Amino acid sequence: AQSVTQPDIHITVSEGASLELRCNYSYGATPYLFWYVQSPGQGLQLLLKYFSGDTLVQGIKGFEAEFKRSQSSFNLRKPSVHWSDAAEYFCAVGAREYGNKLVFGAGTILRVKS
Amino acid sequence: DTAVSQTPKYLVTQMGNDKSIKCEQNLGHDTMYWYKQDSKKFLKIMFSYNNKELIINETVPNRFSPKSPDKAHLNLHINSLELGDSAVYFCASSQDGTSGGLAKNIQYFGAGTRLSVL
Helix, strand or coil: CCEEECCCCEEEEECCCCEEECCEEECCCCCEEEEEEECCCCCEEEEEEECCCCCEEECHHHCEEEEEHHHCEEEEEECCCCHHHCEEEEEEEECHHHCCCCEECCCEEEEEEC | CCCEEEECCEEEECCCCCEEEEEEECCCCCEEEEEEECCCCCEEEEEEEECCEEEEECCCCCCEEEEEEECCEEEEEECCCCHHHCEEEEEEEECCCCCCCHHHHCCEECCCEEEEEC
């Protein structure tokens, strides 16, 4: 069965520090990979996506993610976190073979301390 | 202009009632989805329609019935509401979920409808 694991439920970082949010997936097809961000009471905003090609992808708000097939991972990174980055982050996996439905991880709540 | 809009934003109702949530997208997309986010923030797909045709139907109680009058709308009707139906329901759309170029598989989400069943 398809699954996505985000091992960290909560992460707290200081403003200006670097950030890495982990995502591992188990998928029986060639995956499409996404990171979405959800601010409190808001919908989901797409940060970045990977379909194929260059395994390091750039997104909005200074985020990037690296696809590592050998590790079945798609970790999200940001070199310097801003207070406005505090939100919940969801990793998601889809595949054409599964009708493009997205399977989401449980989310990681990011807290930023000043 | 809101790309994917859902109404209402909040819905509070009693157990046993029937309610509908509406979703409209103005992106010209062919595929629309409904997801449920439970109290633990876990997001799970419920349904997907492509050009008004049901293509994904996860294990969802029969009390939930999606209806797509045209490809820009996907409404969700829920009969005999139960306490466990309380959640945030998200609508999403993508250009073409089953064929075409890769970029067409990006899903855009609405702001969600928070349903509270008392």
